[in-house]
Amino acid sequence: MTPDSIGVGGVAPHGEPLAIICGGGSFPAAVAEAVQRQGREPVMFGIRGWADRTVLERYKHDWVALGQAGRLVRVINAHHCREAVFIGTVLRPPLSQIRLDWQTLRLLPRLARLFRGGDDRLLSGIAGLLEEAGLRIVGLQEIAPEVFVPAGVLAGYQPSARDDSDIAQALKVIAALGPFDVGQAAIVADSNVLAVEAAEGTDNMLARVAELRRLRRVAAPPGVGVLVKAPKPGQDRRFDLPAIGPQTVENVAGAGLAGLAVAAGSAIIAEPAAVIAAADRAKLFLVGVDEDAAQ
Amino acid sequence: MTPDSIGVGGVAPHGEPLAIICGGGSFPAAVAEAVQRQGREPVMFGIRGWADRTVLERYKHDWVALGQAGRLVRVINAHHCREAVFIGTVLRPPLSQIRLDWQTLRLLPRLARLFRGGDDRLLSGIAGLLEEAGLRIVGLQEIAPEVFVPAGVLAGYQPSARDDSDIAQALKVIAALGPFDVGQAAIVADSNVLAVEAAEGTDNMLARVAELRRLRRVAAPPGVGVLVKAPKPGQDRRFDLPAIGPQTVENVAGAGLAGLAVAAGSAIIAEPAAVIAAADRAKLFLVGVDEDAAQ
Numbered sequence: 001m002t003p004d005s006i007g008v009g010g011v012a013p014h015g016e017p018l019a020i021i022c023g024g025g026s027f028p029a030a031v032a033e034a035v036q037r038q039g040r041e042p043v044m045f046g047i048r049g050w051a052d053r054t055v056l057e058r059y060k061h062d063w064v065a066l067g068q069a070g071r072l073v074r075v076i077n078a079h080h081c082r083e084a085v086f087i088g089t090v091l092r093p094p095l096s097q098i099r100l101d102w103q104t105l106r107l108l109p110r111l112a113r114l115f116r117g118g119d120d121r122l123l124s125g126i127a128g129l130l131e132e133a134g135l136r137i138v139g140l141q142e143i144a145p146e147v148f149v150p151a152g153v154l155a156g157y158q159p160s161a162r163d164d165s166d167i168a169q170a171l172k173v174i175a176a177l178g179p180f181d182v183g184q185a186a187i188v189a190d191s192n193v194l195a196v197e198a199a200e201g202t203d204n205m206l207a208r209v210a211e212l213r214r215l216r217r218v219a220a221p222p223g224v225g226v227l228v229k230a231p232k233p234g235q236d237r238r239f240d241l242p243a244i245g246p247q248t249v250e251n252v253a254g255a256g257l258a259g260l261a262v263a264a265g266s267a268i269i270a271e272p273a274a275v276i277a278a279a280d281r282a283k284l285f286l287v288g289v290d291e292d293a294a295q
Numbered sequence: 296m297t298p299d300s301i302g303v304g305g306v307a308p309h310g311e312p313l314a315i316i317c318g319g320g321s322f323p324a325a326v327a328e329a330v331q332r333q334g335r336e337p338v339m340f341g342i343r344g345w346a347d348r349t350v351l352e353r354y355k356h357d358w359v360a361l362g363q364a365g366r367l368v369r370v371i372n373a374h375h376c377r378e379a380v381f382i383g384t385v386l387r388p389p390l391s392q393i394r395l396d397w398q399t400l401r402l403l404p405r406l407a408r409l410f411r412g413g414d415d416r417l418l419s420g421i422a423g424l425l426e427e428a429g430l431r432i433v434g435l436q437e438i439a440p441e442v443f444v445p446a447g448v449l450a451g452y453q454p455s456a457r458d459d460s461d462i463a464q465a466l467k468v469i470a471a472l473g474p475f476d477v478g479q480a481a482i483v484a485d486s487n488v489l490a491v492e493a494a495e496g497t498d499n500m501l502a503r504v505a506e507l508r509r510l511r512r513v514a515a516p517p518g519v520g521v522l523v524k525a526p527k528p529g530q531d532r533r534f535d536l537p538a539i540g541p542q543t544v545e546n547v548a549g550a551g552l553a554g555l556a557v558a559a560g561s562a563i564i565a566e567p568a569a570v571i572a573a574a575d576r577a578k579l580f581l582v583g584v585d586e587d588a589a590q
Contacts, residue, residue, distance in 0.1 A: 169475065172474075172475070173472065173475050173477070176471045176472060176474070176475070177468065177471060177472070177488075177491070179467075179471070180464065180467070180468050180471070180488050181487075181488070182468070182488040182491065183491070186493075187493075192476075192494065193472075193475050193476070193477040193493050193494070194493055194494045195493045195494065195495065196472070196477065196478070196491040196492075196493050197491075198481075198482075198488050198489055198490045198491050199487065199488070199489045199490065199504075199507055199512065199513065200490065200503055200507060204503070208495055208499070208503070209494075212494055212495060217494065218494070
């Protein structure tokens, strides 16, 4: 197949298999479905310890451990994929789950540097290794635009002026932390920054705010405050996108917030119908916002 | 007494009583001792729910609830104090502990604005109310310079180059968050920002990192990483200073870090001998660093 046979916009033609490198959560399934709707065959490469076996087994699939970049290239090639997409949660991995193969070992000095960075640099680095092996890493926007959060009110009601001000402040906090490859989320309630996400993940951060509420250490009354998720400025949008799912909504309700705001067009949403139903049930708002509006 | 009788550098003369407005922790006792060493009488005004009764009862004292600015002015005047210093922990107060008096009620619109800000603005606002009533709010540096952390290695050993790099990164994170009146602490391990403090306080943040370690979600091995505490740039240095005590050191050890670095000259240390002994016992370093060196 010559380069000429690559379709418009660089997307491979109908029928060409697409490698989906799968972390945890339900996103890989949503992406696989979107790929099938486009008439392409998804081939799932699950990261051991993170990817969901029940999701992978519905499709052609294989398994790799983190650190097995050489093996990953081989199994992707064996399935005749020339393009790959990353999707799913890969929190900083437990060290016990990293298995180094010989090809990765050769690259160890570089991997060591990657691991010294945050998750974003880790994934960028692995992508770089795959690209050197001739694979094209495509962005999720090209493959499954339907998983991205649109702009506007998705559930509940239009945020109040106070909510809008909290949203803007949280976006500024996330932007200020951009240079540090740290979290993509913050919680602000009535102009107080209650929590900033780093290595712990969004659900842990929300549990912390629920506990602060229980201890009556939050000045804003229940029903005031927002969770905001947005990508870091300058983040490589091909992976580690801010994501929400039904559990996020449940935890926002548990933290006594008014709602959640996510960056439209760059945050992704798992099981949108379930998310919207959960938000409506908990009387929360869910909005897609312009992350640059706060700059 | 005329203004001429005020001593050099604005400090009131020998013998004049000093009001110490006391939050929680052991700092108020250290400050009271320093004031006595200067030949002045400390008068303790404990904030109900925060100040330690056993500390206050060693000195002339009275109690106020947060929000009782009018009563605070009256009791300070009744004890013939013209100067006051703030010291001790006042995390965002449980709402149930705020008792409004009539004078404060008159100021409610302003207090409401204060509460919309973070702790720093809250304390600045209360200080402003006291100053309007004719009191002089003095900085802790004037009264008890011995509670400030000096520069250099205080316990353990000289931090390694990696530690220094982690310290510099954490100082940058704290500086980046300066505009948001958020935490004064961050934890960085081998260039990864593990945690950023907001409303939860330092001990909670350290407990979180201990838990991430237990779950093996920290890439850096045990014994790598630093807790850094430094004031926000532009912070009013008269209150809400970053503070460490023996419990901080215990928790740094529990989080599997290499040590702790605090801003020399602006962070304060409770029970220095106990802190240094705890650090030596846990084989941690404790250093006072120049917070501006990272800018």
